[in-house]
Amino acid sequence: MRIGIIGGGPAGMMCAIKAGENHEVVLFEKNEKLGKKLFITGKGRCNLTNYTDEKDFMKNLVRNPSFMFSSIYSFSPFTTYYYFEDLGLPLKVERGNRVFPASDKSSDVIKTYEKKLRQVGVEVRLNTEVTSIKKDGETFILNGREKFDKVVIASGGISYKLTGSTGDGYKFGKEFGHKIIEPKPGLIGINLSNNFDLAGLSLKNVELRVEKDKKIISKEFGEMLFTHRGISGPIVLTTSSKINRLNDFELYLDLKPALSKEKLDSRILRDFEDNQNKNIENVMRNLLPRDLIAYVLDSAKIPGDKKINQITKEEREELVKIIKNFKLIFASLDDIDRAIVTSGGIDVKDIDPKTMESKLVKGLYFIGEVMDLDGLTGGFNIQIANSTGYSCGINL
């Protein structure tokens, strides 16, 4: 068979490697080199996968985890780890089971794919954008002239467009009758409309909570930071992926998640007893980052220069409430072009999860981020690309 694969990211490269073992494969990449997005992953170090089992992998998927069941068992994170090591790429495992090349260079990951592509004889066509896919009987015709028996779309999502992921796969999918789940930014900063001047302030051991109709939608504990536009950092990125299809929700920060309301109140009472004649803004320094104090006191409607011995019980209770429920006013998610992953894309309901073949068009396949699949940070998104690429490749 002659197979055309559109997109030289991890999904397209993995698929080309496996399909190339048995077929004539042409890998089309519109950029001057393969893996342009891969190159910038993990801050240039490429968090290739997560050293964990299939069940844990599933827990780190935000959309359609059950779709991944078959392909993740075919090419699991552990298999991926040893696959790359066997190809001559030494790896290491860091905090949170994150896997990186031992060299800390994403370029070494790309070189590993390239070497294998050469070994199996895949024809890599760089600087070649696929602009049209037509089907004539059983044959696909790319760019009006080249014929293929099968076509695989591995064109990625629609973020960091300079890397080449400009959403072409959605256009092709639509032309073949596929439903596109509206692409939204995932793993992205959140813009706020609070009037904060806190850019650069980072917080540890806090909890970011999302509520809709008084129900908790998401609760993330860990680190975050304030930016010029709002908030970012690990717990914010995770939260963004969970709320990107929601409207009308509320965001709260628990600044002392380790303390219950009662414990926090006793802690504040103790601080107050020891500092009866001081201004509250100074006493709060024992409890909160200095830059946040004015905003917290303002929300609790307590003047910063009020003496502790004049603070009423009601004011103290309000203070406790605000520290546990510091309101952040959601404005928007940051721009999709800055998203680490695109949430949305080709609806997986129309894709066979074992082979990645379209259920609507025989011989047409979709793999990687172009589909409505996205994971959290930790190597899960490249694993989605590799596992779906692998499953498609071996089934081809």
Ligand SMILES: Cc1cc2nc3c(=O)[nH]c(=O)nc-3n(C[C@H](O)[C@H](O)[C@H](O)COP(=O)(O)OP(=O)(O)OC[C@H]3O[C@@H](n4cnc5c(N)ncnc54)[C@H](O)[C@@H]3O)c2cc1C
């Ligand atoms: C800054 C950043 C850091 C990230 N870090 C990590 C990380 O450490 N770990 C992790 O797991 N994930 C990470 N991700 C996410 C990860 O990079 C993607 O999920 C993954 O690259 C998706 O792989 P893919 O092969 O599906 O698509 P892509 O990697 O986007 O590749 C698609 C390719 O298709 C090509 N293409 C598109 N249209 C056409 C066309 N019409 N003709 C020819 N070629 C075309 C593009 O040029 C591109 O090279 C990061 C993403 C970003 C933006």
